[in-house]
Amino acid sequence: MSHALFSAATAITTTAPFTSTSSPHLPPSSLKPGQAYRLLSECTTARRLLEIHAAVLRSGIDHRTIVNFRLQKLYASFGCLEKTLILFRQTPDPNVFFWTNAIHAHACQGIRFTALLLFVEMLSSDATPNGFTLSSALKACRLYLGKAVHGYAIKQSLHKGPYVATALLDMYARGGDVEAARFLFDKMPEQRIVSVTAMITCYAKQGDLVQARQLFDSTSERDSVCWNAMMDGYTQYGKPNEAVILFRQMLKSNTRPNVVTIVIVLSAIAQLGCASSGKWVHSFIKNKHNRIELNRRVGTALIDMYYKCGNLEDACLVFNEIKEKDIVVWNSMIAGYAMHGQSQKALELFDMLRFNGLWPTYITFIGVLNACSHAGLVEQGRRFFHLMEKEYQMEPKIEHYGCMVDLLGRAGLIEEAYDLIQDMKKIEPDAVMWSSILSSCRLHNNMSLGEQIANHVVSKGIANSGTYVLLSNIYAAVGNWENVNWVRQLMKESAVEKEPGCSAIELGNKVFEFVVGDRSHTKSKEIYAMLDELGALIKAHGYVPNTDLVLHDLEEAEKEKALAVHSERLAVAFGLISTKPGTEIKIVKNLRVCVDCHNAFKLIAKVTRRKIVVRDRSRFHHFSEGACSCGDYW
Structure with missing residues (x-):
C-alpha cells in the first residue's frame, strides 16, 4: 500500500483511534473480510469510506480480493479516481473485473485517455476483455478508435451482445455516423430503451428532428x-x-x-x-x-x-x-446584469468573485467585456482585456476580441477596432466580428471604411446575411440605390437569405409570433387600429419617423408605413389591446430592435403609461416614462 494512500485513509482517524468502544459509528479496529464487505456495502460517503479503509488496513485484509475490489468501486463512485488507480496498480494479477472497473470509472468521468490506455494495457495482460469491458472502453472512444474496437469485438464474437451493441451504436451516434448507427440499430434483435435513446440522440444531434420524433413516438416505453x-x-x-x-x-x-x-x-x-x-x-x-x-x-x-x-x-x-456558488453560477449572474444594462453591478460581481477566491474563466471575461460594451466603458474594457493575459495567463479567444471590437466600435473608435482585427495573428476574424464593425461604421457614418470592409468580406466569401444587410444599409444611407440593388442581386446569386425579423409575446401561457406586416392574427384589424392610434399619439409628442432605415427606394409616406408595421410594433400593439391598463408588456425579438422602433417605444411607454420590456438579439431594453434603460447607448 502506497504511503500517500495509507495517509489519506488513516489521517481522518488520527485523533480518534479505532477501537471497539470508541464510537458506535466507527468500524472496529479488527475486521474480518465479511464484516468489511458489509460495512463497505452500506457506505454512502467518502469520509465514511476513508474510515472503513483505515480499519481494513489496520486489520491487514486489504489484499483480500472481495475487499480490495469493493474499495476500488467505492472510490470510483465518489470520484476519487486517483485512489482507485493506486489500489488497482497494487493489485497483483488483476482479473477482468478489476480492469473493467478501472476503465469504466475513467470513461464515465470523461478521462478518455487514461481509460483507453488501461484498455490497451489490458490487451497485453493475461486478462481477456468481456462485453462489459468493451462497452466501457467504447464510452471513451471517438469514431476512428471506436471502429478499431468494433473490429476487435467482431473478432472476439462479442459484438452481438446487448451491452456491446448498444455501446457501439452510441459510439457511432456520438461520432455523427448516422448510417452506421441506424444499421446497428436495425440489426438489434431487441431494441431496448437505451439503444432507442441513443438513436434518437443521433438524429437530434444531426438536426433531423423529424426522424428523431418518429422514433420517439414509436417507442411505447x-x-x-x-x-x-x-x-x-x-x-x-x-x-x-x-x-x-x-x-x-x-x-x-x-x-x-x-x-x-x-x-x-x-x-x-x-x-x-x-x-x-x-x-x-x-x-x-x-x-x-x-x-x-x-x-x-x-x-x-x-x-x-x-x-x-x-x-x-x-x-x-x-x-x-x-x-x-461555483464560477458557473457567478458567470451566469454577471451575464444577466450585462444583458440588462446594469454594467456596474456586473463589474462589482466580478470583484466579489475574486474576493471569494474564485478563478475567473473565459466565460467570466466575456460577461464583463459585454458589460463594458453595453455601457461604453472603454477604459475598463481595455483593462479587463489585458488582465486576461497579464494576471490570469489566458490568451483571448475570438469571443473576447469580438467583445472588444463591439466596445470600441460602439464608442466611435472604429479605426482602433479595425486595427485590433488587423493585429489578430492566431485567430481568423469571423463574419460576426466583421458585422459588428460594419454596424459601427453605419452607426457613426463612416461609410468609406464600411464599404472597404464589406467589399473585403464579400470578396473573401465569408459574408453572412447580416453582412449583406449592413452593406445595403450603408449604401441606402447615402442614397446609392444602384448599389443597394447590386447587393440584393449578389445575395440572390450567393443563395444568401436575409433572416426574417420575428417578435414574440406571451399572453395566457401562449406565445404569439409576428413578422413584419403580419395580418395572419385573428385580431389583425384591432392590432392595426391600435397602430394607427399610437402613431398619431407619439407624433403629437415629437416622434419623427427615421425613414433612412428603409432599404427601398420609396416615397416618404410609403417608408413611414413600412416602419409602422415592424414585427415588434405589431407585438406591442397586440399586447396593448389584450391586457389591462398598466400591465407590463414583454417582447422577444430574434434580431436587433431597429432605431426607429426604439425611439417609438420610448414615447409609446410614455403615452400609454406602460412599461415595455424588449429583449433583442444582444440585450434588454426597459422602456418607461419616455426613456430606455440603455440610455440610448446600444
Whole structure:
C-alpha cells in the first residue's frame, strides 16, 4: 500500500483511534473480510469510506480480493479516481473485473485517455476483455478508435451482445455516423430503451428532428433519458416551444423528470422568453415531492432563464439562494446584469468573485467585456482585456476580441477596432466580428471604411446575411440605390437569405409570433387600429419617423408605413389591446430592435403609461416614462 494512500485513509482517524468502544459509528479496529464487505456495502460517503479503509488496513485484509475490489468501486463512485488507480496498480494479477472497473470509472468521468490506455494495457495482460469491458472502453472512444474496437469485438464474437451493441451504436451516434448507427440499430434483435435513446440522440444531434420524433413516438416505453434526448434536440435546434410542450406531456405520462430534464426545459423557456412558464417550472422545483434539489446546476439554469425572460430581480433572488456558488453560477449572474444594462453591478460581481477566491474563466471575461460594451466603458474594457493575459495567463479567444471590437466600435473608435482585427495573428476574424464593425461604421457614418470592409468580406466569401444587410444599409444611407440593388442581386446569386425579423409575446401561457406586416392574427384589424392610434399619439409628442432605415427606394409616406408595421410594433400593439391598463408588456425579438422602433417605444411607454420590456438579439431594453434603460447607448 502506497504511503500517500495509507495517509489519506488513516489521517481522518488520527485523533480518534479505532477501537471497539470508541464510537458506535466507527468500524472496529479488527475486521474480518465479511464484516468489511458489509460495512463497505452500506457506505454512502467518502469520509465514511476513508474510515472503513483505515480499519481494513489496520486489520491487514486489504489484499483480500472481495475487499480490495469493493474499495476500488467505492472510490470510483465518489470520484476519487486517483485512489482507485493506486489500489488497482497494487493489485497483483488483476482479473477482468478489476480492469473493467478501472476503465469504466475513467470513461464515465470523461478521462478518455487514461481509460483507453488501461484498455490497451489490458490487451497485453493475461486478462481477456468481456462485453462489459468493451462497452466501457467504447464510452471513451471517438469514431476512428471506436471502429478499431468494433473490429476487435467482431473478432472476439462479442459484438452481438446487448451491452456491446448498444455501446457501439452510441459510439457511432456520438461520432455523427448516422448510417452506421441506424444499421446497428436495425440489426438489434431487441431494441431496448437505451439503444432507442441513443438513436434518437443521433438524429437530434444531426438536426433531423423529424426522424428523431418518429422514433420517439414509436417507442411505447420511455424513461426520463429518452424524453430528455428528444427535448434537448428541440432546444438545441431552435424549437423551444416543442420542448416545453413535450415536457408537459412527460408530466402527464407519469415519468419523473430529473435534474437534466429541468435544465433542458429551463433552457427552452429562456429561448422563448416566457416568464410565466419559467415561474411554473420554478414552483415545480420548489415542490419537495418532485425531488429536484436546487443545486448549482439547477440554480444556474434558473438564473439564466429568469434574466433572459426579463426578470432580473428573480434571477438575483435565486443567485442569493444558492449556498455554494461555483464560477458557473457567478458567470451566469454577471451575464444577466450585462444583458440588462446594469454594467456596474456586473463589474462589482466580478470583484466579489475574486474576493471569494474564485478563478475567473473565459466565460467570466466575456460577461464583463459585454458589460463594458453595453455601457461604453472603454477604459475598463481595455483593462479587463489585458488582465486576461497579464494576471490570469489566458490568451483571448475570438469571443473576447469580438467583445472588444463591439466596445470600441460602439464608442466611435472604429479605426482602433479595425486595427485590433488587423493585429489578430492566431485567430481568423469571423463574419460576426466583421458585422459588428460594419454596424459601427453605419452607426457613426463612416461609410468609406464600411464599404472597404464589406467589399473585403464579400470578396473573401465569408459574408453572412447580416453582412449583406449592413452593406445595403450603408449604401441606402447615402442614397446609392444602384448599389443597394447590386447587393440584393449578389445575395440572390450567393443563395444568401436575409433572416426574417420575428417578435414574440406571451399572453395566457401562449406565445404569439409576428413578422413584419403580419395580418395572419385573428385580431389583425384591432392590432392595426391600435397602430394607427399610437402613431398619431407619439407624433403629437415629437416622434419623427427615421425613414433612412428603409432599404427601398420609396416615397416618404410609403417608408413611414413600412416602419409602422415592424414585427415588434405589431407585438406591442397586440399586447396593448389584450391586457389591462398598466400591465407590463414583454417582447422577444430574434434580431436587433431597429432605431426607429426604439425611439417609438420610448414615447409609446410614455403615452400609454406602460412599461415595455424588449429583449433583442444582444440585450434588454426597459422602456418607461419616455426613456430606455440603455440610455440610448446600444
